[in-house]
Amino acid sequence: MRVRIRLDPTAPGPIFERLADAVRAAVVDGRIGFGERLPPARRLADQLGVNVNTALRAYRLLRDEGFIELHPGRGATVAKRLGHHTALAGAIHDLVDEARLNGVDREALLALVREAWR
Incomplete structure (x- = not known):
């Protein structure tokens, strides 16, 4: 399943935090499930028109929260079993x-x- 993450350009706050919020929302509403692979940071950055370091910073924030797992060379997967x-x-x-x-x-x-x- 391919999920597109979207950012609201009018929302306040740093882009990396808004990106992390968008990923959390996609998991909570069931668009992304437990164990599902997220887009690579470089592809996500290209899709959103942001710097790859911004996408990586959002992924690191989500990792530090225990929300996702980062696997070098294999990408990021959802670590929280929230169900739908x-x-x-x-x-x-x-x-x-x-x-x-x-x-x-x-x-x-x-x-x-x-x-x-x-």
């Missing part, structure tokens, strides 16, 4: 849709989620 969190992914999409309908912008929604997480 379709209910969670659906709830997230519903939350975003509800926020948009009510005029809540991205930063306000993220602030609400951070506060609720505490």
Whole structure:
């Protein structure tokens, strides 16, 4: 299965963090499964139009979190067995849709989620 990772060019924060967020989201919503191989950092960087070091930095961040495993010469694979969190992914999409309908912008929604997480 070939998954394209996409970055929101308007999202705040460093590109490597946004890239790591995009990979996490793809795993949570089931687009990438446990043990599945991620695109090589060079190919991912080319697809996104970013520096290969940015892609590598995102992969290292995910590795340090225990989210992926890096295998020299063989690439990166998903290390977290999250299953398909379709209910969670659906709830997230519903939350975003509800926020948009009510005029809540991205930063306000993220602030609400951070506060609720505490």
